[in-house]
Amino acid sequence: MSLSARDKSDAGPPFREALFEYDGGRNSAWFDRRQEKEESGSMEYLLTAAEMAAADRTTSEKIGIPSIVLMERAALAVAKAVQEDFPDASDTEILVIAGKGNNGADALAAGRILLDAGYGVTFYSPDDGRDQKAALSGESPENFRKESVKESVKESVKESSLDIQRGILEAYGCRVFFGLPRNEHPNVVIDGIFGTGLSRAVSGKAEEAIRMVNCLRERGARIYSVDIPSGVSATTGERLGAAVQADVTVTFSFYKRGHFLFPGSDLCGRLIREEIGITKRAFAETGVPEVFTYRKEAPMSLLPKRRADGNKGTFGKILVIAGSRGVSGACTMSAQAALRMGAGMVRVFTHEDNRVILQETIPEAMCSTYSSLRKELSGNAGRERTSSGNAFADLDLSVEQELLACLSWADAAVIGPGLGRSEGCRQLLAFVLKHADALPRGLVIDADAIRLLAEGEGLYGELLSAGSRIPVILTPHPAECAALFHKTVSEVLANRFAWLPEFADRFHCTIAGKDARTLVASFGHTERYLNTSGNDGLATAGSGDVLTGIAAACLGLGMEGFAAATAAVYIHGAAADALAKERSRRSIMATDLIRKLGEM
Incomplete structure (x- = not known):
């Protein structure tokens, strides 16, 4: 200005x-x-994607709560939301669509918890992850495939948590299918294609997956997005190309700006925030977030x-x-x-x-x-x-x-x-x-x-x-x-x-x-x-x-x-x-x- x-x-x-x-x-x-409002819980911080990533990292690396523990708590929160809306496990079919990032791992873990609760669950991943890694890193899919892209960029997209969740499912005897489902008619879809790290317009198989999720919603499926609907910027609320229209969004520890800025606010549907162990202690090094609101x-x-x-x-x-x-x-x-x-x-x-x-x-x-x-x-x-x-x-x-x-x-x-x-x-x-x-x-x-x-x-x-x-x-x-x-x-x-x-x-x-x-x-x-x-x-x-x-x-x-x-x-x-x-x-x-x- x-x-x-x-x-x-x-x-x-x-x-x-x-x-x-x-x-x-x-x-x-x-x-x-x-300070009084913070202590009473009526004042809520609204984090950017970068602020949330820093809080997550501080919690794991400095405070010492392992990422896998945070992930399990997040998965329990998503599973709880589904179970409250669909208490009859025998009559509920669930489709999990998981991307390559931590968000995908959360979705897989939530599906596994629901599987243990007696629900019918099918697991899919849109592709081999290259397009999604590119979106998360800010690179174009073409550049990401080139050998000239630094290895550090690829390494910045964490795969370890996803590998752990896939390994658990393999031990269960469950298969994660690659590609897009063609003949599924689920009651519930758990959207874990992208999380808060998305920084550019989605494309390729990931875009196709988002459009498929929206089609399933039009046919009567209820969509539960993990943290934020795939395709929505956690910082600006913008639609980054195609975006999932969720019925319920379950977010963790802190709200993000994109949950309330439009069109992200409309795309979230009903918004649920659950504590998973990332607290205000995580702001000790980086300082408190810039934006806050009053909620209750x-x-x-x-x-x-x-x-x-x-x-x-x-x-x-x-x-x-x-x-x-x-x-x-x-x-x-x-x-x-x-x-x-x-x-x-x-x-x-x-x-x-x-x-x-x-x-x-x-x-x-x-x-x-x-x-x-x-x-x-x-x-x-x-x-x-x-x-x-x-x-x-x-x-x-x-x-x-x-x-x-x-x-x-x-x-x-x-x-x-x-x-x-x-x-x-x-x-x-x-x-x-x-x-x-x-x-x-x-x-x-x-x-x-x-x-x-x-x-x-x-x-x-x-x-x-x-x-x-x-x-x-x-x-x-x-x-x-x-x-x-x-x-x-x-x-x-x-x-x-x-x-x-x-x-x-x-x-x-x-x-x-x-x-x-x-x-x-x-x-x-x-x-x-x-x-x-x-x-x-x-x-x-x-x-x-x-x-x-x-x-x-x-x-x-x-x-x-x-x-x-x-x-x-x-x-x-x-x-x-x-x-x-x-x-x-x-x-x-x-x-x-x-x-x-x-x-x-």
Whole structure:
């Protein structure tokens, strides 16, 4: 991610120069809460393929738990999942399709355990393993066959565990057939073709095997994938050519990012995680994984404990700078969400036309209005300049005075929902950023304010200045991210795990990149949060306005930026999940989310 030439000049000092001055110990409470969540089990790490391989290796080589022990535990977990769904062994035929890697060995071991339990099990391996070894090593099948490929590459694809499992089956008198089954009609297929090590598009016999597994599913077989569906990237969730559509995926010890990123999330089917002996002790040498999520958290437990002796001033005063002439819905929903989240007081700063609607819809909220943002000026005479020297149209003096009074009253604020993108709105945003000190608990920037930020010369510098003084949260969707980064949406989606943290570091802020899996990165934090709550019911008008109100309420409670953003996106998604239990996801409206906040 890179900013255009005009923006680099006001991007402020380098990240490392300002770190000590900015942090000031503000994150210590967050780190304490993170440790509590780790210990309670509600916080889950999401590993890349490389991080999982390192944890597996450390467990075997440093801690000393043999790989074959880990493998047997993994196989028991897969067998358990099958047995729970198909308890009648005499009436269940199982087909095991095992690749050349450790994943294939897990599948063979699971089949052998089920064989011992009385199930009918047939074992197949797609080919002699050359194509699969190539995919695991990153080489093309053609290059892998050449003698010029280093022996160390071939040796990196472990075969010992697979050989052990084949040897056990031979002792049982069982045969592993090479090739693809032609006349099998199984009830169950155990997919062990590829595991988390896959790094390139599948081809050859392995691709044929994946397509055959999907055909068997269409004929009624239930597919159980070992660790991750074959053909899915464990790191990105991408479909690497052909991919298995699993009904159940049994993964081990830690979830992988690809289990939750799309399309991998859909391809996994029902996801089961089982402990096999790889624990957080395996992170001692490499450090904890970068990405985490909340999975079993009671939503409101992420918030500070509510004081029994508190008053309306204790729980945060929130200013919502939103709405415009004829556009009242966004500011209404943002304010309602903040109140439902427990904010003590909410004031809306909006166009005069919205006053009656607000007073009738949310009598609990106070209202400050304007009729015109800008002075009536001719030409450019009398224009003020920001600290970076860029000209903006003047705000009307009465607007400045009223807005400054509102900012001084508030603990935290929202700016952007339904605001508009006029020159006056741009000056309004500049004014808020310049007077950020008036908001001791922080600012949420969303929607039109993000677009104005991306378009406005000098505003990146004001953002950095504000972020260096108070917690600032941005909540852009992919198109708004593209505008901020001066990139395309497809580029943003492909690089967001790198670009969002870079943006947060550069401008001393927290950024929640909204998507089906929202990613949160924050200045001063090495970890990233990937939200796994929520569903497609959130893809509805006003949903983002509700999120801004939730985030502002979290800031108003005194939470630091990263903690507030992660809690907000989790709670927002959890509300949608709760609603999905009551009704069709397609019928969910933003106002339903607000109602559900009051029931959680």
